[in-house]
Amino acid sequence: MADKLLExxxxxxxxxxDFETVHAVNGVSFSIERGQTMGLVGETGAGKTxxxxxxxxxxxxxxxxxLGGSIEFDGRSLLDLKESEMREIRGEKISMIFQDPMTxxxxxxxxxxxxxxxxxxHNTEKKTTEELHKRxxxxxEMVGIPPYRKREYPHQFSGGMKQRVIIAMALACxxxxxxxxxxxxxxxxxxxxxxxxxxxxxxERLGTAMIMITHDLGIVAQTCDTVAVMYxxxxxxxxxxxDIFSKEKNHHPYTEGLFASIxxxxxxxxxxxxxEGLMPDPTNLPTGCRFSPRCPKCMEICKTTPPPxxxxxxxxxxxxxxxxxxx
Amino acid sequence: MNEGKGRALIETRExxxxxxxxxxxxxxxxGVNIRIDKGCTLGVVGESGCGxxxxxxxxxxxxxxxxxxxxxxxxxxxxxxxxxxxxARKEMQMIFQDPYSxxxxxxxxxxxxxxxxxxxxxxxxxxxxxxxxxxxxxxVGLAERLTGAYPHELDGGRRQRIGVARALSxxxxxxxxxxxxxxxxxxxxxxxxxxxxxxxxxxxxTYMFITHDLSVVKHISDEIAVMYLGMCVERAPTNxxxxxxxxxxxxxxxxxxxxxxxxxxxxxxxxxKGEITSPINPKPGCRFAPRCPLATDECVGxxxxxxxxxxxxxxxxxxxxx
Numbered sequence: 286m287a288d289k290l291l292e293x294x295x296x297x298x299x300x301x302x303d304f305e306t307v308h309a310v311n312g313v314s315f316s317i318e319r320g321q322t323m324g325l326v327g328e329t330g331a332g333k334t335x336x337x338x339x340x341x342x343x344x345x346x347x348x349x350x351x352l353g354g355s356i357e358f359d360g361r362s363l364l365d366l367k368e369s370e371m372r373e374i375r376g377e378k379i380s381m382i383f384q385d386p387m388t389x390x391x392x393x394x395x396x397x398x399x400x401x402x403x404x405x406x407h408n409t410e411k412k413t414t415e416e417l418h419k420r421x422x423x424x425x426e427m428v429g430i431p432p433y434r435k436r437e438y439p440h441q442f443s444g445g446m447k448q449r450v451i452i453a454m455a456l457a458c459x460x461x462x463x464x465x466x467x468x469x470x471x472x473x474x475x476x477x478x479x480x481x482x483x484x485x486x487x488x489e490r491l492g493t494a495m496i497m498i499t500h501d502l503g504i505v506a507q508t509c510d511t512v513a514v515m516y517x518x519x520x521x522x523x524x525x526x527x528d529i530f531s532k533e534k535n536h537h538p539y540t541e542g543l544f545a546s547i548x549x550x551x552x553x554x555x556x557x558x559x560x561e562g563l564m565p566d567p568t569n570l571p572t573g574c575r576f577s578p579r580c581p582k583c584m585e586i587c588k589t590t591p592p593p594x595x596x597x598x599x600x601x602x603x604x605x606x607x608x609x610x611x612x
Numbered sequence: 613m614n615e616g617k618g619r620a621l622i623e624t625r626e627x628x629x630x631x632x633x634x635x636x637x638x639x640x641x642x643g644v645n646i647r648i649d650k651g652c653t654l655g656v657v658g659e660s661g662c663g664x665x666x667x668x669x670x671x672x673x674x675x676x677x678x679x680x681x682x683x684x685x686x687x688x689x690x691x692x693x694x695x696x697x698x699x700a701r702k703e704m705q706m707i708f709q710d711p712y713s714x715x716x717x718x719x720x721x722x723x724x725x726x727x728x729x730x731x732x733x734x735x736x737x738x739x740x741x742x743x744x745x746x747x748x749x750x751x752v753g754l755a756e757r758l759t760g761a762y763p764h765e766l767d768g769g770r771r772q773r774i775g776v777a778r779a780l781s782x783x784x785x786x787x788x789x790x791x792x793x794x795x796x797x798x799x800x801x802x803x804x805x806x807x808x809x810x811x812x813x814x815x816x817x818t819y820m821f822i823t824h825d826l827s828v829v830k831h832i833s834d835e836i837a838v839m840y841l842g843m844c845v846e847r848a849p850t851n852x853x854x855x856x857x858x859x860x861x862x863x864x865x866x867x868x869x870x871x872x873x874x875x876x877x878x879x880x881x882x883x884x885k886g887e888i889t890s891p892i893n894p895k896p897g898c899r900f901a902p903r904c905p906l907a908t909d910e911c912v913g914x915x916x917x918x919x920x921x922x923x924x925x926x927x928x929x930x931x932x933x934x
Contacts, residue, residue: 328797443887473659478868478883503870530874546802548831559802
């Protein structure tokens with residue numbers, strides 16, 4: 286198939302303080318091909334954002350540490366690059382859209398200047414100032430903001446418009462990979478529909494690969510090609526959109542729980558079936574399968590041994606339930 | 613079903629709440645008529661800034677309404693003086709959106725739940741209060757060992773349970789739930805929704821459920837009111853609204869929800885252009901007109917009637933039946 290753009294193997298990230306160690310990401314592996322969109326799904330604290338920060342090497346300096354694993358982007362190992370080389374990749378090859386548009390922009394710079402800044406820093410083709418300004422205008426038009434508004438400040442924009450500015454900034458250098466961390470969580474549904482539609486169009490036009498981090502399974506269904514479900518720092522199920530969403534296929538009990546927790550618009554349900562209990566404390570993860578304390582299908586073996594990976598045509602599930610079918 | 617169903621517990625007539633700002637008058641709630649029957653749930657949906665929370669607060673007179681009438685169990689709340697209102701408030705409670713900022717971080721779970729009981733002198737004596745708190749904690753599913761815990765030790769779901777327990781402590785009849793689950797993760801959200809529905813059944817509660825999440829509102833409500841810029845643009849029983857949305861804004865809102873299933877992946881999304889306009893000094897006429905695909909000249913310049921197009925289904929749009 287198409288060549289791999291990003292390949293992550295056994296990534297392990299911890300946050301360390303004087304008193305405790307938070308095991309945020311525990312052995313995550315996945316890969317993304319060019320032009321593909323992967324959805325990264327999970328609840329708060331599952332390690333979604335930490336994974337993406339690790340890719341960009343933006344983990345907090347003193348506390349965050351990559352313990353092991355490899356991140357390969359376009360054939361280069363990101364973890365071994367010098368900071369100066371990394372700076373060339375950030376923003377130009379890989380860029381990120383942050384969750385909260387209200388705080389991601391600098392409030393005392395004009396929005397146009399903020400995009401200009403990104404272009405100027407990555408101006409490898411030695412374009413002139415006029416050319417760069419023209420590019421800023423183009424970007425504004427692409428995300429549907431009239432270019433004359435580039436002289437305004439962030440507080441003059443609404444939430445949806447700010448998110449567009451951030452998307453324009455992220456796409457200004459035509460990155461090969463875009464990491465979108467809950468790009469629409471802070472927006473209203475009608476605005477969310479506008480932004481998602483726009484992102485899909487842009488992705489098709491520019492051929493950008495994307496990691497879509499979200500907890501909304503509806504957004505995943507609309508935008509993604511492959512899906513990885515994360516729980517307590519590990520990917521517990523990975524597959525194509527069809528693998529994850531079709532009811533006939535095998536699923537991890539956590540994935541099933543996630544689907545049962547959402548009120549369904551199509552069917553009438555009297556009661557929701559939430560997953561009992563809470564996310565485990567990442568400083569003190571359960572032994573064996575991390576989902577075992579909440580799992581309705583928990584067996585004895587789950588409490589002691591980490592689950593093996595079951596695989597069928599690229600659909601991977603980490604659960605003891607499906608062990609037999611491998612043999 | 614619940615006793616007394618079919619009688620209105622809450623009814624508003626032309627309820628208005630204006631805020632006066634240096635830029636002009638902000639019409640946060642502008643002539644809203646709603647009616648909630650005993651034991652029922654009215655879901656109020658709309659985008660941020662459309663006045664849903666203000667409506668909820670105005671009904672409890674937490675924001676003093678500018679004009680209009682509010683009937684609670686047949687009595688006009690607007691005519692109540694301070695003392696009477698204080699009595700009436702015991703019967704009307706509120707659950708707030710953000711469990712992280714709505715409870716005092718320096719009070720323990722016990723103190724938080726006991727506070728309304730002590731203030732309103734529902735129970736006297738330590739033993740009686742302690743018993744009541746223990747009962748409430750059991751009702752909302754908080755473990756007894758958490759009695760002495762402080763909010764920072766608890767996760768969002770448990771904090772929201774404290775909010776629910778506080779609201780229930782005075783045995784209210786009516787609870788305004790202002791986005792009680794939007795700050796929570798899906799699996800926890802489902803737990804809280806189930807809790808609220810169970811409590812409604814066992815305690816005959818009436819809810820006004822404010823949210824922007826349409827799948828949640830469909831799950832919990834008997835009737836839904838859709839708000840846009842301070843006005844109620846459509847009101848109908850839940851199934852009727854989802855089967856037959858009539859106002860262009862409701863249609864757009866419903867089509868914009870991403871649905872987690874494969875079949876719906878390629879559905880046409882009716883994307884509405886533009887964003888919510890300013891509620892300051894709005895012009896007469898339909899407020900959705902600038903974004904509406906059906907808008908014509910007849911939509912602006914005069915007030916749009918909120919009319920009944922089928923039993924129980926109200927809409928304010930002149931193009932509704934076309």
